[in-house]
Amino acid sequence: FDAMRSDYGGAALDHAVAAARVHCLLLLFLRDVQRRRTAAPESVRAGETSRKRLVTEAKKYIETHYAEPTSLEQIAAALRTSPFHLSRVFGQESDFSLFGYLASVRMTKARQLLLEESLSVAEVAYAVGYASPNYFAKVFRRAFGIPPSKARR
Numbered sequence: 538f539d540a541m542r543s544d545y546g547g548a549a550l551d552h553a554v555a556a557a558r559v560h561c562l563l564l565l566f567l568r569d570v571q572r573r574r575t576a577a578p579e580s581v582r583a584g585e586t587s588r589k590r591l592v593t594e595a596k597k598y599i600e601t602h603y604a605e606p607t608s609l610e611q612i613a614a615a616l617r618t619s620p621f622h623l624s625r626v627f628g629q630e631s632d633f634s635l636f637g638y639l640a641s642v643r644m645t646k647a648r649q650l651l652l653e654e655s656l657s658v659a660e661v662a663y664a665v666g667y668a669s670p671n672y673f674a675k676v677f678r679r680a681f682g683i684p685p686s687k688a689r690r
Contacts, residue, residue, distance in 0.1 A: 591616065592630045595623060596638065603642045604666045609635060643667070644680045651688045658685045 594616050599607075612635070613620040627635045643665040650661045662673035662685075677685045 588626050588630055591618065591623065591626055595627055595635065596631075599635075599639050599642055603639060603646060604664060606666060606668065607639070640676060640680070644677060647673070647677060647685065648681065648688060651685055661685065 595612060598612055598615055609620045609624060613623045616623060624635055627633075627638070631638065633641060647661050647665045650656055650664060651658075656664065658674065659670040662670040665673070667673035667676070674685055677688070681688060
């Protein structure tokens with residue numbers, strides 16, 4: 538603005554040049570504002586994408602490691618994120634809590650094993666990651682409404 542003021546001599550042509558420069562500056566400011574407005578939704582979309590990717594990776598990890606004793610800290614470490622962040626994002630982006638999803642995967646696999654193989658209930662419990670066959674039977678009954686011994690029939 539100081540350069541424009543020093544160039545302004547008072548003539549009509551000087552006035553037109555100064556007005557053109559002001560318009561140019563205003564257009565540059567406007568373009569910058571519009572870029573920032575359109576950049577914000579992209580960063581939000583990128584955040585949503587990374588959140589969905591985290592949930593997808595967590596589900597893949599659980600589907601691969603469901604038979605192992607696991608903790609939130611182990612899953613978060615494998616995915617290189619904090620346990621709090623993983624738990625919060627998983628709950629917000631899916632229909633289950635992280636451990637609700639783990640239990641669902643385990644129960645689905647347990648039902649398949651009971652129907653397809655001749656394993657005992659205790660062997661199925663161990664195969665899907667439960668250390669206690671009694672606790673497994675309790676969770677199975679809650680999930681399917683029948684004890685695991687009757688699911689085979």
